[in-house]
Amino acid sequence: MDFLSSSEGQLLISVSVGLIAVGTAYYLLSSKKPKVCLDPENFKEFKLVKKTQISHNVAKFKFALPTPTSVLGLPIGQHISCRGKDSQGEVVIKPYTPTTLDSDVGHFELVIKMYPQGRMSHHFREMREGDYMSVKGPKVARAILENPSDNTKVHLIYANVTFDDILLKDELDSLAKNYLDRFKIYYVLNQPPEVWNGGVGFVSKEMIQAHCPAPASDIQILRCGPPPMNKAMAGHLDALGYSSEMQFQF
Template sequence: MELLQTPNIEIIGVAVAIVAIGAGAAYLYFSKKSRGCLDPENFRDFKLVKRTQISHNVARFQFALPTPTSVLGLPIGQHISCRGKDSVGEEVIKPYTPTTLDSDVGYFELVIKMYPQGRMSHHFREMRVGDYLSVKGPKGRFQYRPGQVRAFGMLAGGSGITPMFQVTRAILENPKDNTKVHLIYANVTFEDILLKEELDNLAANFPGRFNIYYVLNQPPEVWNGGVGFVSKEMIQAYCPAPTADIQVLRCGPPPMNKAMGAHLDDLGYMKEMQFQF
């Protein structure tokens, strides 16, 4: 009788093992899928744990995620919606792009330029450590996979640098991604340049892969960058030429986006080669 029962015991043991493996695989899959802390449908609150004033109207805000190993779960080049209250107590919602990636675990950061009349600027201006920010996401049409283009040209103005910085970091910090990045970054004054130290460090650490050209409308007396507005000549000199394996991204104030679109059209960049955040 024992000989007749042994195969059944072995079959049951194999079946249990298969179930266990399947359950383990399912757990790993769903735990991986649930690692992100964002909810695309509902706002979630994140605690401000550090605020660093960078200039008179720019600050870096660091928000804690639920655990030290949590990630925000934001795809490269996409953004989040932030909810706050303006100076009269009315609700306001505005999109922002974190400067951190999912490789930065346990927290995310926003670099915010606060304008005098900005409704959401008022909310950030009043935020103190210990306060909470309501966030929903991810949002955005941009999708990136390593190596999808040979090179990116980037045209950024003011706070439009944040999605460019995020994409650039993701590319350069991936040892398997050989994409090159050519960035033109425009501002009014030298003091308006956001993330300059971080950008300069990337240029120094990744020579030949990341190039940046600063343009100022009101430059200081000693200045070796561009002067005025971003021109077609600047794009020709500092961005990759229009070919099927490149893409030019742009993000800035509406007048700049419109002007850059016209420049790119005139220079022969097809619509599929362009993307506006």
């Protein structure tokens, strides 16, 4: 289970491991190829070297890569996850697509429209040249599913406050449709719309039992979320018999 989250949303993913081969190909690069910077599982820091105001609420952010010959390492059509803090100091994670190509070396750029009440917009608005942004690579689930030699199955519980808070819903639904036997998703909302067939409230022990495989030696639990959520999930998982070796917290 993987809680990929901000306070806007929490993701709980259980992974039934057939082959742990996630992303290996990304890193088997020859010495002649540019160094790939993204890590699909861990956030890395990138320095803001230039901020250009394009309009009253749009700016271009240029971030330096570790070396002049480094590339970001983002496959075409995928997003990076940026982590920042809102005006209340709460952690926010939101996906963005760079405007630079992966063939561009030494830097990457984001063009961001900043909304008055946007939680991640606040972070970008406050950024100054010399500050650092935490960035993570392509989603683990997609890397697993698009690897033909990987038999891993993914069960995802994705919790949010409202329907509009669900990030990348179309992409996740597409994965569930295209990989029926390998990717299952269950949405949970605190404030669901009038017509809703997902879970309601907080992620419970019963939801985990119903939508994730039982504890076993080939099960890996990945979770990420605010501290109270992670604490609650750890309690549920312990009670259900998932050992500490089966659990990993981002």
